[in-house]
Amino acid sequence: MSPHSQIPPKTRAYNIVKSRGGFTNGNMNIIEAASPSTPQADEVLVKAHAVSLNGHTLRHNLVPTSDTAFEIIAVGPSVKGWKVGQRVCANFCPDHIHGENTSEGRDSALGAVAPGVLTEYRTFPAHSLVVIPEHLSYEEASTLPCAGLTAHNALLGSKPIKGGDVVLVLGTGGISIFALQIAVASGAVVIATSSSDEKLRCCVSGVKHVIEVGGSGTLIKSINSIRIGGSVGIIGSLSSEGADPAGLIGPIMMHSANVRGIMVGSVEQFKDFNRLLDAQIKPVVDKVFDFEQAVDAYTHLESQKHIGNVVIKVAKN
Known part of the structure; x- marks a missing residue:
């Protein structure tokens, strides 16, 4: 019996009831819909095995989350290079294939503009797929499309780090x-801090790269920690504190800073990232929840007590 023939008539997915008030308080519920039966000519039909969580803004009446690892169970008649049974991920923006992102690419962002992946079965365009490295489980691989690729783009994108560079990682x-x-795999010297001013003071000589996740509450500190000509990759905004944007101009100029906003990466960058993962980098998974425990998983994410990634196991087998 083929995997395709085993698809149940109904598939379950989570849906955002309201987009305010956090991930809990009844904002998410499970809905049922007819399972996708046959992929379009250039699509693949997949069975989700695991989904990892990131702190994206919730969108009303949209399936949440963007990061999943799945198994191909059917391919469209025009699809080349993919086959049933392969373990794959889809890119965060499925239509961002190479180069800088475009408005069309951004409009395909999963769980942000387009429906997300916290579901059991769905289709994807074949051009969005990347093979999962053999040494990773589905749970580990589900952390790659957003968290992993964003970090890769920040450090090995337009201004790649090199051996001996000092990298400051927040959180x-x-x-x-x-x-x-x-950074460690690339031979860099890493300073890791969890929002401690004392730890930031250790960067007296200035660091070459900062991975900035705090947003307006920590951005000035990050810029002031870099050496002349250093880089700050802005990949998130976890802090609720505000900062006067005008106050950023002086530090940016004085440090000749390269400040770059990063929205994940392209399919081609994802493939490059996987080649680095083949050097046996394994994602850190903090905790795995069952599909029915998605609200608990989001609550754990909101607590910010996790180290690494929070994952939801979708498939039972």
Whole structure:
């Protein structure tokens, strides 16, 4: 019996009831819909095995989350290079294939503009797929599309780090832990901090790269920690504190800082990232929840007590 023939008539997915008030308080519920039966000509039909969480803004009446690892169970008639049974991920922006992102690419962002992946079965365009490295489980691989690829783009994108560079990593969330692993694998010297001013003071000589996750509450500190000509990769905004944007101009100019906003990466960058992962980098998974425990998983994410990635196991087998 083929995997395709085993698809149940109904598939379950989570849906955002309201987009304010956090991830809990009844904001998410499980809905049922007819399972996708046949992929379009250039699509693949997949069975989700695991989904990892990131702190994206919730969108009303949209399936949440963007990061999943799945198994191909059917391919469209025009699809080349993919086959049933392969373990794959889809890119965060499925239509961002190479180069800088475009408005069309951004409009395909999963769980942000387009429906997300906290579901059991769905289709993807074949051009969005990347093979999962053999040494990773589905749970580990589900952390790659956003957290992993964002860290890779920040450190090995337009201004790649090199051996001996000093990299400052803020926090212990999924992106920060990936950045630490990538920096170490690249021969960089890593300083890791969890929002401690005392630890930031250790950067008296200035660091070459900062992975900035705090947003307006920590951005000035990050810029002031870099050496002349250093880089700050902005990949998140976890802090609720505000800062006067005008106050950023002086530090940016004085440090000749390269400040770059990063929205994940392209399919081609994802493939490059996987080649680095083949050097046996393994994602750090903090905790795995069952599909029915998605609200608990989001509550754990909101607590910011996790180290690494929070994952939901979708498939039972």
